[in-house]
Amino acid sequence: MRTWRLRDQIILIAAWAAGLGLCAVTGAIVIYMGVKGFQYLRPELLVTHPKTSENGAVSGGFLDPLIGTAVLTAIGIALALPLGVCSAAWIVEYGQGGRVRQTLARVVESSIEIVAGTPDIVIAIFGLAVFEMGLFGPLSTASESGVVTGHSFFAAGATMSLIALPPLFAATREGLQAVPAHMREAAYALGKTRIATIRRVLLPSVRSNIATGVTLGISRIVGDTAIVIVVLGETLRNEPGRTVSIPIVGPILEFLTGQGSALTSYVYDNSPAGEGNAPEKAYAAAFVLLLFILALNGIVGLVSRAHTRSTGFEAGGGRL
Amino acid sequence: MNLDDTLIDPWPLEAEAVGERADLSGMGADTATARAGIAAQRPDLAGERVEPSRDAVPPVRTIVVDRVPTAVVPPQEREARRTLATEAGPERLSLRDVSIYYGEKRAVNSVSLNIHQGEVLALIGPSGCGKTSLLRTLNRLTELTPSAARAGEILLDGQDVHALQDTTLRSRVAMVFQQPNPFPMSIFDNVAFALREQSRKKPRRRELEPLVIDALRRAGLYEEVRDDLNRPALRLSGGQQQRLCIARAIAMRPEVLLMDEPCSALDPISTGVIEELIHELRRDLAVVIVTHNLAQARRVADKVAFMYLGDLIEYGTADQVFDEPRAVRTRDYVRGTFG
Numbered sequence: 001m002r003t004w005r006l007r008d009q010i011i012l013i014a015a016w017a018a019g020l021g022l023c024a025v026t027g028a029i030v031i032y033m034g035v036k037g038f039q040y041l042r043p044e045l046l047v048t049h050p051k052t053s054e055n056g057a058v059s060g061g062f063l064d065p066l067i068g069t070a071v072l073t074a075i076g077i078a079l080a081l082p083l084g085v086c087s088a089a090w091i092v093e094y095g096q097g098g099r100v101r102q103t104l105a106r107v108v109e110s111s112i113e114i115v116a117g118t119p120d121i122v123i124a125i126f127g128l129a130v131f132e133m134g135l136f137g138p139l140s141t142a143s144e145s146g147v148v149t150g151h152s153f154f155a156a157g158a159t160m161s162l163i164a165l166p167p168l169f170a171a172t173r174e175g176l177q178a179v180p181a182h183m184r185e186a187a188y189a190l191g192k193t194r195i196a197t198i199r200r201v202l203l204p205s206v207r208s209n210i211a212t213g214v215t216l217g218i219s220r221i222v223g224d225t226a227i228v229i230v231v232l233g234e235t236l237r238n239e240p241g242r243t244v245s246i247p248i249v250g251p252i253l254e255f256l257t258g259q260g261s262a263l264t265s266y267v268y269d270n271s272p273a274g275e276g277n278a279p280e281k282a283y284a285a286a287f288v289l290l291l292f293i294l295a296l297n298g299i300v301g302l303v304s305r306a307h308t309r310s311t312g313f314e315a316g317g318g319r320l
Numbered sequence: 321m322n323l324d325d326t327l328i329d330p331w332p333l334e335a336e337a338v339g340e341r342a343d344l345s346g347m348g349a350d351t352a353t354a355r356a357g358i359a360a361q362r363p364d365l366a367g368e369r370v371e372p373s374r375d376a377v378p379p380v381r382t383i384v385v386d387r388v389p390t391a392v393v394p395p396q397e398r399e400a401r402r403t404l405a406t407e408a409g410p411e412r413l414s415l416r417d418v419s420i421y422y423g424e425k426r427a428v429n430s431v432s433l434n435i436h437q438g439e440v441l442a443l444i445g446p447s448g449c450g451k452t453s454l455l456r457t458l459n460r461l462t463e464l465t466p467s468a469a470r471a472g473e474i475l476l477d478g479q480d481v482h483a484l485q486d487t488t489l490r491s492r493v494a495m496v497f498q499q500p501n502p503f504p505m506s507i508f509d510n511v512a513f514a515l516r517e518q519s520r521k522k523p524r525r526r527e528l529e530p531l532v533i534d535a536l537r538r539a540g541l542y543e544e545v546r547d548d549l550n551r552p553a554l555r556l557s558g559g560q561q562q563r564l565c566i567a568r569a570i571a572m573r574p575e576v577l578l579m580d581e582p583c584s585a586l587d588p589i590s591t592g593v594i595e596e597l598i599h600e601l602r603r604d605l606a607v608v609i610v611t612h613n614l615a616q617a618r619r620v621a622d623k624v625a626f627m628y629l630g631d632l633i634e635y636g637t638a639d640q641v642f643d644e645p646r647a648v649r650t651r652d653y654v655r656g657t658f659g
Contacts, residue, residue, distance in 0.1 A: 096466075097466040098466070180501075182497055182499055182501040183501055183503065183504075185461065185464070185497065185501070186497065186501040186502075186503065186565070186568075187503070187513075188461065188464065188490065189459060189461060189490055189494065189495040189497075189569075190490065190491065190494070190513070190514045190568065190569070190572070191486075191487040191488065191489070191490035191491030191572070192487065192513075193487055200513060201503050201513075204504070204505065205503075205504050310552060311504035311505060311552050311554065
């Protein structure tokens with residue numbers, strides 16, 4: 001009896017220690033980055049272009065990497081969201097019944113798992129290999145000699161969608177699996193088709209799960225460095241790519257086919273490890289990155305709480 | 321009496337306990353000490369008006385005998401309503417030699433039945449007798465089970481249900497389930513979803529509103545929810561949710577309403593409300609209800625079909641099946657010999 005109690009206590013203390021230890025590490029990161037960030041972050045850094053200079057006072061801000069991160073996130077999520085939600089809906093709603101379908105569903109599931117487990121540098125190399133092909137030439141910047149480089153916002157965003165896809169898929173799938181079967185039956189019994197049921201009943205029910213998946217996807221895109229360096233080109237400023245002489249759409253396409261950088265590569269370049277060697281700017285940019293992630297988590301919490309409140313329904317699963 | 325004994329033995333003999341209660345209500349000096357002792361053991365009972373015996377004797381349930389029990393609808397009145405039932409209308413559904421298989425197993429064995437508008441048919445029988453399978457074949461919901469297969473013919477107004485699109489069939493043969501299953505949307509949207517063309521948003525709210533209100537009114541729910549149709553349906557009580565499901569099912573003006581034990585998850589008051597609703601609804605519809613509850617079948621049904629192990633054993637009017645059953649198994653079942 002006594003030994004059991006002692007062991008119980010040790011395990012209890014160990015569990016508490018592990019939990020508090022993790023909190024301490026998280027707290028240390030946030031506080032350290034917060035202090036450093038506040039120390040170096042000046043509003044003008046957010047709105048000025050970076051310049052090439054050894055002198056930190058004139059090397060500019062990080063407007064370009066900030067825009068770069070935003071654009072990459074937008075492209076990545078815009079591609080990953082429909083793919084992830086559709087594949088999850090297919091797996092859960094159509095991937096049963098019949099051996100062929102089940103096998104196919106399992107193949108799709110494990111491929112997504114493999115993508116999830118692949119290091120992003122490998123995905124980056126793959127993305128570059130794809131977009132270097134002549135077929136995709138118009139989508140990326142050409143070098144002076146006219147060779148397709150495979151570097152562009154579009155190429156990097158598309159590659160980013162691959163790393164955002166697995167969390168999005170998993171969160172949506174878990175949400176759909178948690179929707180009770182009687183909800184589907186109720187819709188079918190009203191004479192609704194499968195598509196109508198998925199669109200009007202199932203997907204709205206798992207909106208908060210999808211939101212969670214989107215946050216996880218965004219966090220992965222925002223935090224990725226390898227793809228930025230390999231596929232985006234990691235230039236100091238965002239440079240336009242192909243010349244497109246169409247009004248309004250032209251400049252957007254020029255931007256999307258151009259090279260650039262993101263906050264992560266900016267942090268790396270300006271850290272003592274990189275060539276810029278301006279640690280104070282690295283701290284400021286890293287702080288902005290951290291704020292972005294924290295804000296994102298807050299927004300998703302609000303969205304899912306509002307969703308639960310307005311529908312009275314919680315599909316479960318998919319929690320962060 | 322020895323109070324120490326009472327404290328050690330938590331369940332003393334009844335006589336002892338009663339004695340103790342009397343003793344304590346007298347508030348003798350030693351009982352007060354005992355109270356202090358109990359209060360020390362159970363600090364939550366240390367308040368002023370604590371019954372010290374609560375810890376020592378089993379809880380006593382009081383039954384109020386000086387008040388007449390209240391009923392939602394007095395039994396006599398309910399009987400009167402029953403006899404008001406209209407004459408059976410035209411034939412809606414006709415089953416001819418319907419058998420249902422799950423893989424190799426036969427769940428329903430060539431059942432033939434006719435279902436008329438204006439009457440309530442109750443399918444009764446012990447668990448696993450195939451009554452729910454039979455009900456779910458009527459709107460082809462069994463097709464969602466991959467291993468299920470069906471033989472025989474089901475005619476809706478003379479037309480084979482397999483000649484109809486399943487979506488068309490299901491809007492003409494609506495269904496209410498055992499568990500209330502409203503969608504996680506507002507009350508309005510739950511009914512409006514049934515009325516809208518598949519996944520389209522049109523027609524708009526203003527056009528649908530009269531239809532939605534009419535359906536809610538026919539389901540006897542409108543008066544309770546009229547103030548806030550935008551409230552989430554899942555915030556309603558279980559009985560209200562089930563009436564919302566009925567409203568949703570009858571919004572499309574179906575010809576047949578299938579009900580799979582619609583009251584088994586509900587309290588008696590909600591059950592009473594829904595049973596009355598079934599009476600109201602049968603004027604425009606044919607109602608088929610599966611129930612485990614024989615008393616309910618007797619209350620709501622005009623016709624009763626008794627099934628046993630996949631066979632239709634007996635079919636007749638409710639009075640006939642319950643009072644003068646022809647088959648031995650029916651008699652044993654309705655008398656409660658097995659089940």
